[in-house]
Amino acid sequence: MDVVLTEIFTWRGNEVRWSRRGSGPAVVFCHGTPWSSALWEPIADALSAEFTVHLWDMPGYGTSTMADGQDVSLGTQGELLAALLAEWDLEAPHVVAHDYGGVVALRAHLLHGARYRSLALVDAVALAPWGTEFLRLVRDNVDVFTRIPAAIHEGLVRQYVRGAGARPLAPAEEEMLVRPWLSDAGQAALYRQMAQADERFTDEVEPRYPEIDLPVTVVWGGADPWLPVEQGRRLAALIPGAQLHVVEGVGHLIQLEAPATLTAILQRWLLAGR
Numbered sequence: 001m002d003v004v005l006t007e008i009f010t011w012r013g014n015e016v017r018w019s020r021r022g023s024g025p026a027v028v029f030c031h032g033t034p035w036s037s038a039l040w041e042p043i044a045d046a047l048s049a050e051f052t053v054h055l056w057d058m059p060g061y062g063t064s065t066m067a068d069g070q071d072v073s074l075g076t077q078g079e080l081l082a083a084l085l086a087e088w089d090l091e092a093p094h095v096v097a098h099d100y101g102g103v104v105a106l107r108a109h110l111l112h113g114a115r116y117r118s119l120a121l122v123d124a125v126a127l128a129p130w131g132t133e134f135l136r137l138v139r140d141n142v143d144v145f146t147r148i149p150a151a152i153h154e155g156l157v158r159q160y161v162r163g164a165g166a167r168p169l170a171p172a173e174e175e176m177l178v179r180p181w182l183s184d185a186g187q188a189a190l191y192r193q194m195a196q197a198d199e200r201f202t203d204e205v206e207p208r209y210p211e212i213d214l215p216v217t218v219v220w221g222g223a224d225p226w227l228p229v230e231q232g233r234r235l236a237a238l239i240p241g242a243q244l245h246v247v248e249g250v251g252h253l254i255q256l257e258a259p260a261t262l263t264a265i266l267q268r269w270l271l272a273g274r
Contacts, residue, residue: 012080016059022049022052024051034190035099035177038176038177039177042259046263051270066186070189070192072193073196074103075107078103078107081107082113094116095119097119098254103201110208118214118270120219121219122219123252125202128203129199130226131197132160135197146187153181157181157190164251164253165225165252209238212240213240215273216236217245218236218244219266222247222249223250247261
């Protein structure tokens, strides 16, 4: 389930790791938190027979730069996505975005001029309120969490990740999700991005969702413990013409909990918009 991001885009002092494979219309996958592009790897691989798939790690995540004093806010990530699409010379790709990736993609489109052929929002951070109790606790005490012993940190990360799904994670799945955060740099990076989480980044663009003029599908886990399915319904209702797919019994990690179902939904959606 590992993904090797062989390419580097240098942006504002950050090395943004990315990879591209396949052939056909371009599809860009955006991950969320506390994940990386590895969460999308099997689905991107399945779609690469018919599409040119692009995976990337946001700064502060996965294999991209993790550094003290780094701006990893959702505002900055939205600017970066627009710059990355320009670097790739993608005029109007399909975009598939999960969790934080949702507001990153929405901000890139609505505020920074990124053009998409279509947009799929999967259990996406897009409407307030969002953020777990743990995230809020970290945001209010970030200096404490940055200094806790590594063993305690690892236990917290594992429990946090386990809480995202509606079923237990397989050991290999859990390792893939927690591994980037277990080094000293990873520990600091995790709490840094939590400290910079702010609902103003969704509040700034929410009033503009009715302006979106492109095909949008919203996919949601019906048992998502982090972002209740009512948010998915609200989001779909705000975007003109948006479709809604609710996958019952599935939590926030739909890529792992129902990969075949999600792949089928995305494949039908993307093929219809070729």
